[in-house]
Amino acid sequence: MFAIDLRERTPIYEQLYKRITELIIKGELKQDDKLPSVRELAKELGVNPNTVAKAFQMLERDKVIYSLQGRGSFIAAVQTDSIKERTLTAFDAAVAEALKAGLTADELILHIRNFNSKGTDKNEKEKTDE
Amino acid sequence: MFAIDLRERTPIYEQLYKRITELIIKGELKQDDKLPSVRELAKELGVNPNTVAKAFQMLERDKVIYSLQGRGSFIAAVQTDSIKERTLTAFDAAVAEALKAGLTADELILHIRNFNSKGTDKNEKEKTDE
DNA sequence: TAACTGTATTAAAGCAGGTAGTACAGTTGA
DNA sequence: TCAACTGTACTACCTGCTTTAATACAGTTA
Numbered sequence A, B: 001m002f003a004i005d006l007r008e009r010t011p012i013y014e015q016l017y018k019r020i021t022e023l024i025i026k027g028e029l030k031q032d033d034k035l036p037s038v039r040e041l042a043k044e045l046g047v048n049p050n051t052v053a054k055a056f057q058m059l060e061r062d063k064v065i066y067s068l069q070g071r072g073s074f075i076a077a078v079q080t081d082s083i084k085e086r087t088l089t090a091f092d093a094a095v096a097e098a099l100k101a102g103l104t105a106d107e108l109i110l111h112i113r114n115f116n117s118k119g120t121d122k123n124e125k126e127k128t129d130e
Numbered sequence C: 001t002a003a004c005t006g007t008a009t010t011a012a013a014g015c016a017g018g019t020a021g022t023a024c025a026g027t028t029g030a
Numbered sequence D: 001t002c003a004a005c006t007g008t009a010c011t012a013c014c015t016g017c018t019t020t021a022a023t024a025c026a027g028t029t030a
Helices: A012-026 A038-045 A049-061 A080-100 A105-126 B012-026 B038-045 B049-061 B080-100 B105-126
Strands: A065-068 A072-075 B065-068 B072-075
Touching: A012 A049, A012 A080, A012 B080, A038 A049, A049 A065, A049 A072, A080 A105, A080 B012, A080 B080, A080 B105, A105 B080, A105 B105, B012 B049, B012 B080, B038 B049, B049 B065, B049 B072, B080 B105
Parallel strands: none
Antiparallel strands: A065 A072, B065 B072
8 A cells, every 4th residue: 555666766755755645635545544653664665664754754744644652643634735735836846847948838738638648547547456 | 058056956967967958949059069168167167077077978878969089069960859858758757746646637737827927038038147 | 299178087075865773752452 | 550552863874876086098279
């Protein structure tokens, strides 16, 4: 469920951060659901507990989860909008880069439309096999 | 003209790579134009010659420039398409991220349209003051 | 030939990501 | 009460990447 890719160049804690927000958006994690403990999840992923703790602390800073010492970490009041907003900020940067590289807004839009037709199937499948 | 931001978290050689492709796309650098020498540009930017050389070597690897030992580095046959293609690959990743985070293609497209109306003026101004 | 060019090499410093181990404080349930 | 869990904090260390530094070598140019 929380699977990440250790061969990726992006930091593990960032992948975990994104993965958990994804699960919330998809509805697989709901408000007040309990997350695995730092140590348990670290063992499951084969990474260091500190790395998981770092992801959890970032998620708590952004009010995506709340952590209670001695009890565990839980999904906060689901704020889909703020998650989307943060994502959109990252997306903005990518758009800016593309425009500077000479691509037009129309080219980007066309690309998104093509992308969408390819990506939908994969999203559907992902719901079952994890 | 080749200004970069030393406070950025992205590597200097990457910034320089992008900057030069930008200048080509904008038409400010044309085929067979001579680039500043590695040492000269390094002095201008206040960075190490090795860092500039690294950027130049990446640009040569991607056929954006060609370098002649003893002579200098020059803009290659301008292949706007391949530059755009590389940029589009990076853009794809950003789109995939956004879709996974629950944003819809329509939301992204709407965002690009708004973004465009904001960004155009800045692009126009940039041509003169560097 | 002097002064420029790109290129290559080695060494060192700085930083971020990740691991490892330990410790402390709060909670839970037997 | 107490063992076993929880999050949190801290130090130390390793690794890889980025950058700097100092040379050195080979080709070009005036």
